[in-house]
Amino acid sequence: MESRIEQDLIAAFRRSFEREPRLFRAPGRINLIGEHTDYNDGFVMPAALDLSIWAAIAPRADRRLRIGSLVMDEVVEFDLDDANAQPRGDWTDYVRGVAIFLERAGYKLSGADLVLDGNLPIGAGLSASAAFEVAAGFALLTISGAEVDRVELAKICQRAENQFVGVRCGIMDQYISCCAVAGSALLLDCRSLVSRKVAIDPNARLVLCDTMVRHQLASDEYNLRRADCERAVAVLSTRIDGIAALRDVTFAQLMRHADAMPEIVFRRARHVVGEIDRTLRAAAALDAGDLKECGRLMYLSHESLRDDYEVSCAELDLMIEIARKLPGVYGARMMGGGFGGCTINLVKASRAEAFAQAMADRYRTATGVTPPILTCVPGPGAGPVGD
Numbered sequence: 001m002e003s004r005i006e007q008d009l010i011a012a013f014r015r016s017f018e019r020e021p022r023l024f025r026a027p028g029r030i031n032l033i034g035e036h037t038d039y040n041d042g043f044v045m046p047a048a049l050d051l052s053i054w055a056a057i058a059p060r061a062d063r064r065l066r067i068g069s070l071v072m073d074e075v076v077e078f079d080l081d082d083a084n085a086q087p088r089g090d091w092t093d094y095v096r097g098v099a100i101f102l103e104r105a106g107y108k109l110s111g112a113d114l115v116l117d118g119n120l121p122i123g124a125g126l127s128a129s130a131a132f133e134v135a136a137g138f139a140l141l142t143i144s145g146a147e148v149d150r151v152e153l154a155k156i157c158q159r160a161e162n163q164f165v166g167v168r169c170g171i172m173d174q175y176i177s178c179c180a181v182a183g184s185a186l187l188l189d190c191r192s193l194v195s196r197k198v199a200i201d202p203n204a205r206l207v208l209c210d211t212m213v214r215h216q217l218a219s220d221e222y223n224l225r226r227a228d229c230e231r232a233v234a235v236l237s238t239r240i241d242g243i244a245a246l247r248d249v250t251f252a253q254l255m256r257h258a259d260a261m262p263e264i265v266f267r268r269a270r271h272v273v274g275e276i277d278r279t280l281r282a283a284a285a286l287d288a289g290d291l292k293e294c295g296r297l298m299y300l301s302h303e304s305l306r307d308d309y310e311v312s313c314a315e316l317d318l319m320i321e322i323a324r325k326l327p328g329v330y331g332a333r334m335m336g337g338g339f340g341g342c343t344i345n346l347v348k349a350s351r352a353e354a355f356a357q358a359m360a361d362r363y364r365t366a367t368g369v370t371p372p373i374l375t376c377v378p379g380p381g382a383g384p385v386g387d
Contacts, residue, residue, distance in 0.1 A: 005054060006385065009117045012070055013056040017113040021056035022143065026134035026382035028052065028126035029176045030206060030344055031335055032185055033294075033301050034279035036309060038170025040229055041191040041245035042276040045198060045283055046172055047206070047378035048180030053118035053131035054385065057139040060111035067095050070117040080109060087164055094129055095136040097164030101156050102137060110144040121372070123214040125336020129165075130173035133157035134382045138178075142384065150178040150381065151193055168226045180381040187283045191247060198283050204291050204330065205352040206344060206376040209323075209359055211315040212369050213340030222337050225268060225309060232269035235261045246272045271308035275301060295331025295346050299324070302333035311338025315367065319343045322362045326355050 006023060013021045027048040034044030060066075068075040069091065076092045078085070078099075085100055087093045095114065102109060114136065120128045137157055141148050154174040161167050161174075171190055180186065184197040200206065229246055237243040239257050246269055254273050258266050278297045285293040302320050306312040316334040320343060323332035328351025335344040347355050356373040364370045 005117055005119055009054050009056045009070065009115060012068070012117070013058070013113070013115045016068055016075060016115060017058065017066075019058045019113070021058045021113075021115070022139070023385035024055045024057065024135050024139040024142070024383065025052040025385050026055075026131045026138060026177045027180060027379050028120040028128055028131050029173060029180070030126070030208060030376055031172065032200075032206070032344060032346075033282045033298055033333070034172075034275060035301060035305055035333075035335065036225060036229075036311070037247075037272055037275050037279065038172040038188075038190040039168065039226055040170075040272045040276075041247035042272065043279045043283075044172045044188050044190060045185050045279055046176040046180075046188065047185040047200075047376070048176055048182075048381060049120070049126060050377045050379040051118070051120045051126065051374075052379075053116060053120055053128065053135045055135040055139040056115045056117075057143055058113050059143045060113060062111045064111045065096070065099055066113045067092050068113075068115040070115065071122075080111060087166070091132070093165045094132040094161070097160035098133045098137045098157055099140055100164060101160040102140060105152075105156055107141060107144065107146050109140050112140060112143060114139065121210065123341065124210050125334075125338075125341025126208075127173035127177065127336070129161065129167070130157065130169075130177050133160060134174060134177040138382050138384075151175070154178040154193075166223075168223050176381070178381050180379065182380040183378050185286075185378060187279075191245070198286050200286060200378070201289055201291055203349050205347050205349050206378075207347050207352055207356060208335075208374045208376055209319050209343045209345060209356075209363070210372040210374075211313075211319060211340055211342065211363075212371060213313060213315045221311065221339065225311065228265050228268040229272060231265045232261055235265070236269075247276060249273050251277065267308040267310075271304045274304055274308075291330045291346060291348075295329070298331030298333045298344070298346060305334055305338065309338075313339050315340065316343060318366055319359070319363060319371075322359055323355075326358050327351055328355060 157174040328348035
């Protein structure tokens with residue numbers, strides 16, 4: 001049975017293009033732990049949300065790409081043969097960039113009419129950008145008669161965001177949107193792109209709390225943090241053999257060479273090296289059914305993101321302090337690039353409803369804002385709808 005979003009999307013496509021589309025979807029994601037480690041070749045532990053971006057698409061006989069969005073209420077047209085394609089600096093870059101980089105990877109795409117919509121909040125740290133990319137990429141490949149290699153699609157979508165949109169993100173968001181497994185998180189090695197399922201105790205719930213803060217500086221700051229990590233690697237690689245990324249550095253090695261780099265670069269590296277270790281330990285804790293230890297590591301992750309990586313904000317910190325005082329909470333931390341968006345909370349299942357109400361009440365009292373709160377169900381990766 002079609003959801004309301006799917007019905008509205010099909011109706012909008014018919015109005016705009018007077019044809020019948022096929023539907024594809026790609027999910028957003030949560031990340032239980034492992035923040036800002038993916039572009040350092042580290043480990044992350046994401047899961048797909050049951051919130052998604054949908055793409056309605058139909059092929060064209062020419063090489064034109066017409067892109068519409070129910071949110072933006074516009075249709076923008078591009079030529080797939082434009083050799084001098086430049087970013088527009090808006091939402092269409094996420095879709096057009098993927099088309100350009102699919103072509104560069106050797107895929108011959110059909111022209112298409114494409115309309116996108118979804119129930120994934122933009123700017124909340126749930127990776128709507130990757131879901132846009134993956135939904136469009138999956139749709140464009142399928143109608144062009146190409147086989148979809150999910151890991152390859154994730155890599156191409158990441159390249160498009162890095163090189164066309166200009167955000168130097170890691171692979172995590174695109175990978176989990178492509179490859180998620182319903183009901184599980186994945187422990188992903190961002191160097192090898194090998195992952196394994198990590199079961200989440202059915203007596204626990206993952207609860208997302210949205211600060212409703214959207215900071216536009218996040219993309220610029222994200223790129224600065226990545227540059228700081230690269231500066232750390234440049235220093236350490238002259239002193240330690242075999243250092244290609246912060247993933248290769250032990251905590252003892254980092255401390256031994258702390259004086260060789262600026263203090264701010266050292267603190268950025270200390271977060272990443274520590275976070276990789278916390279992620280591996282959190283996966284082991286979940287494997288052992290130790291929710292308390294996983295939660296403790298989540299709190300440590302937040303403190304490191306706040307103090308060493310400096311990507312938190314007052315509203316995120318407030319939510320973590322509220323969570324610490326509520327019964328049944330194993331752990332909590334900010335999630336995503338930072339400077340706003342959501343916290344992820346590991347909560348005892350029997351306390352999840354009471355937690356959501358108390359968080360909403362206390363955050364509203366402190367800020368005047370009622371935060372959207374969602375109890376997450378890990379969902380499947382991208383694919384066609386209704387085929």
